[in-house]
Amino acid sequence: MRISLGTAIKLGLEGGGLSFSPMTAYLLIGEGCNYGCKYCDVSHGRLARITWPSFRDDLVLDALNGSDFERVCLQVTGTGMEEALEILEMVNLPRSVCARITDLEQVKLSFKRGADTIGLALDGVTPKISDEIGRGGFEETLNLLKEAAKIFPGRIWTHLIIGLGETERDAVELMQELHAAGVGIALFAFTPVEGTEMENVERPSMNAYRRMQIARYLTENDLQKEFSFNSRDELINFKDVEREAFLTSGCESCDRGYYDSNPGDPYNFPDIVNDEDYKKAIGQARTWRGSNVYKAGKLIRIFVEYGDYIKDVRITGDFFVHPEESLEGLESSLIGLPVDKNALEDKIREFMKTAQVFGFDERSLTDAIMGAVV
Numbered sequence: 586m587r588i589s590l591g592t593a594i595k596l597g598l599e600g601g602g603l604s605f606s607p608m609t610a611y612l613l614i615g616e617g618c619n620y621g622c623k624y625c626d627v628s629h630g631r632l633a634r635i636t637w638p639s640f641r642d643d644l645v646l647d648a649l650n651g652s653d654f655e656r657v658c659l660q661v662t663g664t665g666m667e668e669a670l671e672i673l674e675m676v677n678l679p680r681s682v683c684a685r686i687t688d689l690e691q692v693k694l695s696f697k698r699g700a701d702t703i704g705l706a707l708d709g710v711t712p713k714i715s716d717e718i719g720r721g722g723f724e725e726t727l728n729l730l731k732e733a734a735k736i737f738p739g740r741i742w743t744h745l746i747i748g749l750g751e752t753e754r755d756a757v758e759l760m761q762e763l764h765a766a767g768v769g770i771a772l773f774a775f776t777p778v779e780g781t782e783m784e785n786v787e788r789p790s791m792n793a794y795r796r797m798q799i800a801r802y803l804t805e806n807d808l809q810k811e812f813s814f815n816s817r818d819e820l821i822n823f824k825d826v827e828r829e830a831f832l833t834s835g836c837e838s839c840d841r842g843y844y845d846s847n848p849g850d851p852y853n854f855p856d857i858v859n860d861e862d863y864k865k866a867i868g869q870a871r872t873w874r875g876s877n878v879y880k881a882g883k884l885i886r887i888f889v890e891y892g893d894y895i896k897d898v899r900i901t902g903d904f905f906v907h908p909e910e911s912l913e914g915l916e917s918s919l920i921g922l923p924v925d926k927n928a929l930e931d932k933i934r935e936f937m938k939t940a941q942v943f944g945f946d947e948r949s950l951t952d953a954i955m956g957a958v959v
């Protein structure tokens with residue numbers, strides 16, 4: 586059977602080192618898949634960033650049953666359910682089944698065979714996205730999740746992929762709905778896999794992902810119920826969170842080591858979030874990016890990165906500034922200012938006294954910048 590490289594290394598079936606000790610072993614069950622999700626290449630034995638080497642079943646099962654893993658997760662392809670049900674009975678650790686189960690009877694059967702949690706992935710966070718990415722069946726899966734969570738409280742999880750074109754509002758509202766129904770949430774960052782139709786789609790911004798981790802944490806721990814959003818439907822009000830907010834979310838002990846993340850800058854931290862990582866993650870969550878095109882005497886284009894203060898700003902357009910390089914000086918002088926109309930206007934007014942400008946004045950440039958931070 587196929588197992589994740591990290592699992593194989595920890596079991597001693599493969600050489601190599603690990604940057605942390607995984608708590609969950611991941612098995613990939615089933616050859617091929619009869620679904621056509623555009624972001625997935627599981628039919629060729631590839632899932633997210635993970636390599637899945639293959640070993641004899643008895644070797645894997647013996648090693649697993651004598652290991653100190655805290656959980657085994659069977660990642661089941663569209664054709665692997667029968668095999669997964671057999672394997673469930675051969676493992677003596679807590680077992681999760683992550684499969685495209687389509688009816689309650691299969692849920693019940695999986696629990697009967699020994700699963701202690703079940704993951705039914707929604708992946709896309711709206712019906713439209715679900716259809717666009719080739720997964721489909723959003724409403725049916727959501728209904729099944731809710732129905733199953735009612736019967737098996739605390740044992741039903743779903744996977745949500747951030748970065749498939751949803752807004753932050755879409756994701757937060759779905760997380761609230763899932764939590765209210767008793768469905769646990771495992772967040773993933775979209776990972777483009779080479780050879781799939783979505784191989785060239787960009788990954789989600791770390792800023793957006795951090796906010797979704799925070800929203801999930803606050804929602805699942807009943808710490809915040811009301812959220813608000815800016816004009817781009819990005820989350821703008823959230824309470825302070827503990828560092829656990831940035832750990833991999835999902836069934837107990839699920840760490841999915843670097844499943845969707847580069848170890849240097851992970852979306853989900855598999856084990857520890859140190860002080861530096863925590864500070865950085867909070868800073869990422871509290872950074873938004875906006876842009877604006879504003880017609881003054883000439884056209885002004887603004888790109889701005891901001892939180893409580895301006896973190897970066899780029900001003901371009903068909904206006905005229907002399908000396909040309911003084912524009913860079915203006916951009917630098919705006920960094921660190923509060924996101925406040927008066928503070929910006931004062932600083933731009935100072936600049937206007939030192940340069941020749943044709944095409945904007947302090948008021949129009951201030952309005953252009955403020956238009957990018959709404």
Ligand code: SF4
Binds near residue numbers: 702836
């Ligand atoms: S949350 Fe983790 S352990 Fe649970 S089903 Fe998903 S991948 Fe498996």
